[in-house]
Amino acid sequence: MVAAGWLSKDVAIIAVPIVTLILGLIIGWLGQRSGFCSIGGFRDFFMFKHTRLLFGYLALIVGAFIGYLVFWLITPSAFTNFFWLLHNGLMPVPGAPAGLTVAAYVILAVIGGIAVGLIGVLLGGCPLRQCVMTSEGNLKSLWFVIGMCVGAVVYTMWISGWGVALLKAAGIA
Amino acid sequence: MAETKADKNEKVSCLDTLAKNPLYVGLAIGILAALVQVLLISAGGPEAYGFCVACHTRDVVNVAVNDIAGTKLAVAAISQNAILPVLTVIGVLIGAFISARYYREFRAKTGKAVSYVWYLAGGIFFMIFALFMGGCPYRLGLRIGYGDVVALIGVIAIIAGVLAGIKIATALAEREG
Numbered sequence: 044m045v046a047a048g049w050l051s052k053d054v055a056i057i058a059v060p061i062v063t064l065i066l067g068l069i070i071g072w073l074g075q076r077s078g079f080c081s082i083g084g085f086r087d088f089f090m091f092k093h094t095r096l097l098f099g100y101l102a103l104i105v106g107a108f109i110g111y112l113v114f115w116l117i118t119p120s121a122f123t124n125f126f127w128l129l130h131n132g133l134m135p136v137p138g139a140p141a142g143l144t145v146a147a148y149v150i151l152a153v154i155g156g157i158a159v160g161l162i163g164v165l166l167g168g169c170p171l172r173q174c175v176m177t178s179e180g181n182l183k184s185l186w187f188v189i190g191m192c193v194g195a196v197v198y199t200m201w202i203s204g205w206g207v208a209l210l211k212a213a214g215i216a
Numbered sequence: 217m218a219e220t221k222a223d224k225n226e227k228v229s230c231l232d233t234l235a236k237n238p239l240y241v242g243l244a245i246g247i248l249a250a251l252v253q254v255l256l257i258s259a260g261g262p263e264a265y266g267f268c269v270a271c272h273t274r275d276v277v278n279v280a281v282n283d284i285a286g287t288k289l290a291v292a293a294i295s296q297n298a299i300l301p302v303l304t305v306i307g308v309l310i311g312a313f314i315s316a317r318y319y320r321e322f323r324a325k326t327g328k329a330v331s332y333v334w335y336l337a338g339g340i341f342f343m344i345f346a347l348f349m350g351g352c353p354y355r356l357g358l359r360i361g362y363g364d365v366v367a368l369i370g371v372i373a374i375i376a377g378v379l380a381g382i383k384i385a386t387a388l389a390e391r392e393g
Contacts, residue, residue, distance in 0.1 A: 055259040059298035062255055063272070066248055067307015070267065073244060074308065075315040076235040081353035084238075085378040099238025100357060106246025107264075107361030114254045121254045124263055126363040148350075152370035155349025159342060160377020163353075165385060166338045170269035170352050173339075174305060178312035180324040186332045188309075190339020195274040196281055197340060198347045199289045206348070 080172040082163035261294025264362040268355035270346035
């Protein structure tokens with residue numbers, strides 16, 4: 044169920060790489076200047092009671108909500124599923140087939156979240172921070188980014204299918 | 217981030233002061249992600265997809281692999297329909313590099329060979345589990361703003377993982393020190 048935005052479909056198809064590249068340039072610049080990091084925000088808060096980065100992440104959630112709300116008022120057609128849960132139930136996990144049960148999505152979110160938090164703390168940053176550190180000349184982060192590229196292929200080739208099969212065999216999905 | 221003396225002596229512009237505060241950066245990223253959805257939702261694809269390091273990397277890598285090896289790996293509709301996939305991560309790498317060069321913060325940092333292996337394995341597992349969860353922490357934030365409760369559960373799970381990671385890290389530090 045894809046709604047129309049401001050741009051027509053033909054223009055949007057050409058605009059996808061251009062707009063996202065510009066967005067990435069801006070986020071990369073801002074991230075390098077501020078040291079923005081979500082997992083680092085949680086870590087600093089629980090270890091040192093520093094709230095600087097944590098408020099940055101909370102501001103992202105608030106900013107997204109404000110942005111969606113404002114643009115939804117201007118162009119409702121681009122945000123037909125705003126307040127997602129009211130319209131659609133649960134948002135499908137990308138890569139996995141849509142239409143799993145609620146319990147399956149929650150289990151996936153909990154397993155993934157714990158692992159992501161653990162790895163992020165032990166290796167010193169969320170993916171955005173690792174990308175920014177790569178650009179600042181950190182070779183360890185470069186290997187992290189390479190690992191992310193490998194992991195993407197590994198996940199889509201094998202794990203997403205197996206994971207769904209396992210969940211179905213366990214009677215959850 | 218600790219400021220060095222060289223930073224304080226530099227002439228600081230108003231925009232740079234804002235860019236150095238994560239609060240404004242977070243607000244800016246959230247609003248820009250909403251703007252990207254307004255512009256690009258006609259191309260198809262999932263909603264609340266303005267900015268995600270994990271998913272956008274997945275799209276770029278899978279489209280590249282599909283082109284080279286002729287496979288049919290899953291890609292978000294927005295990247296499948298467009299002439300090129302979403303390039304946010306490439307933009308982040310280039311933007312941060314330009315910024316680091318411009319403010320003279322680019323420094324080559326190397327590590328031991330063992331640490332490279334750890335980071336490679338960490339990257340692989342991070343991506344797999346992030347895709348289980350349905351995105352990196354930033355897309356979870358965007359999904360919370362979009363009204364998705366599962367994303368909120370995911371963020372609570374991340375906090376649990378962070379607490380466990382802190383325990384492990386302190387235990388390792390005590391054993392070594």
